[in-house]
Amino acid sequence: MKEARKLGAVQIGFSGGEPLVRKDCVELIGTANDLGFYCNLITSALPLTEKKIEECKEAGIKHIQISFQGSDKKTNAKFGGTDSFEHKLAMTKAVIDHEIPLGLNFVLHRQNIHQVTDFLMMAENLGAEFVELANTQYYAWALHNRDKLLPSQQQLVEAENATNRFRDQHKGNMNAIFVAPDYYEKRPKKCSAGWGTTFITVTPEGDVLPCQSAKIITGLEFPNVKNDSLNNIWEKSDLFNRFRGTSWMTEPCKSCPEKEQDLGGCRCQAFMLTGDAYATDPICDKSPQHDIIEKAIESAQTDKEESQPLYFRNTQNSKKLAVMEENS
Amino acid sequence: MIDFDTNKFHVNPNYRLQFEEAQQCHVLLYPEGLVKLSDTAVEILTRCQKPIHKLTLIEDLQRDYPDAETLASDVSEFLEHAAKESWLVIAED
Numbered sequence: 446m447k448e449a450r451k452l453g454a455v456q457i458g459f460s461g462g463e464p465l466v467r468k469d470c471v472e473l474i475g476t477a478n479d480l481g482f483y484c485n486l487i488t489s490a491l492p493l494t495e496k497k498i499e500e501c502k503e504a505g506i507k508h509i510q511i512s513f514q515g516s517d518k519k520t521n522a523k524f525g526g527t528d529s530f531e532h533k534l535a536m537t538k539a540v541i542d543h544e545i546p547l548g549l550n551f552v553l554h555r556q557n558i559h560q561v562t563d564f565l566m567m568a569e570n571l572g573a574e575f576v577e578l579a580n581t582q583y584y585a586w587a588l589h590n591r592d593k594l595l596p597s598q599q600q601l602v603e604a605e606n607a608t609n610r611f612r613d614q615h616k617g618n619m620n621a622i623f624v625a626p627d628y629y630e631k632r633p634k635k636c637s638a639g640w641g642t643t644f645i646t647v648t649p650e651g652d653v654l655p656c657q658s659a660k661i662i663t664g665l666e667f668p669n670v671k672n673d674s675l676n677n678i679w680e681k682s683d684l685f686n687r688f689r690g691t692s693w694m695t696e697p698c699k700s701c702p703e704k705e706q707d708l709g710g711c712r713c714q715a716f717m718l719t720g721d722a723y724a725t726d727p728i729c730d731k732s733p734q735h736d737i738i739e740k741a742i743e744s745a746q747t748d749k750e751e752s753q754p755l756y757f758r759n760t761q762n763s764k765k766l767a768v769m770e771e772n773s
Numbered sequence: 774m775i776d777f778d779t780n781k782f783h784v785n786p787n788y789r790l791q792f793e794e795a796q797q798c799h800v801l802l803y804p805e806g807l808v809k810l811s812d813t814a815v816e817i818l819t820r821c822q823k824p825i826h827k828l829t830l831i832e833d834l835q836r837d838y839p840d841a842e843t844l845a846s847d848v849s850e851f852l853e854h855a856a857k858e859s860w861l862v863i864a865e866d
């Protein structure tokens with residue numbers, strides 16, 4: 446953390462998995478705060494208690510983000526993998542009562558996207574100031590279940606309209622933003638604001654990543670803070686320079702006039718969908734492999750609910766999924 | 774919203790005002806973002822770390838910058854902006 450401060454980092458986010466399973470999480474927050482970081486905690490709220498919230502506040506936490514998978518007990522349990530809804534609600538309320546700025550995150554997909562209005566109501570009743578209605582990104586678990594989770598264009602439009610309607614009718618202090626899945630865009634998003642431009646992720650083992658999901662790209666070597674300084678890793682490592690800027694690009698990105706705007710899109714997504722981390726992100730309609738996206742949308746629309754069961758996210762399945770990914 | 778004629782105010786306790794070595798400037802940090810502050814903004818906001826009233830603030834500044842002619846109106850304008858951005862909040866007594 447000291448090295449990151451020296452590099453000029455001002456924001457720190459403790460995330461996971463679940464950061465609070467670490468016994469020293471509060472201590473880490475305290476140290477980060479003393480170093481001058483603005484401390485953010487990204488939690489499921491499951492391990493939170495009134496006491497923990499007080500400890501976090503005492504240690505200097507400035508912002509807590511809690512995600513919900515559904516706006517009622519049943520949906521939340523189905524997609525969150527635990528029966529936690531009431532506890533999450535109580536803890537969300539407690540965070541607000543302790544006057545810690547709270548961001549609520551609602552993870553959207555086809556099976557809960559109709560609950561947008563309910564969720565906004567719930568957030569407003571709780572007194573939340575900031576709500577993000579973010580469609581899931583089709584990585585790991587969601588990619589595996591994409592046929593069951595990708596909403597149709599129609600559903601997206603409806604959900605976005607519902608958000609706008611809510612905003613118009615409730616002119617309160619709550620700020621709600623809607624993030625559509627990039628599958629319906631013509632241009633990809635930058636890889637976490639640009640590979641090696643803004644973010645640095647350090648795993649509990651000390652591995653350093655340009656974004657949280659970079660480990661899914663095979664063939665990369667991850668430097669470790671136990672062997673090298675963060676400064677060296679950021680400036681000199683092969684990993685951070687590999688997809689920095691535009692010189693690594695292949696066609697069509699290489700000669701594209703828009704290459705500075707999206708930097709060719711997300712490297713993880715390119716790798717997951719095409720098998721080549723250097724490829725144009727297939728979200729882009731200039732990508733020769735854009736048909737992957739079109740087919741995914743088509744396949745999700747024709748998916749019959751009975752055809753194949755949704756693969757739930759629980760500990761057991763997570764382990765199985767990890768093994769499957771390692772073998773694939 | 775702060776009423777600058779009556780309320781005392783201070784920097785939002787959930788924000789963080791500090792000097793950044795690496796950037797060589799003062800910044801104000803808030804959830805998932807930051808603003809780099811101009812020298813004028815720093816002069817004003819550092820005086821608002823503790824509850825203060827607008828008139829006291831202007832007096833203070835005028836004492837340190839006797840030659841600044843439009844100071845009172847500049848400060849008022851800045852305070853309005855700072856309140857809108859939630860950089861400043863009402864001080865509870």
Ligand code: SF4
Nearest residue numbers: 698701703704709729
């Ligand atoms: S071809 Fe590449 S650089 Fe051009 S718009 Fe598409 S992703 Fe961006």
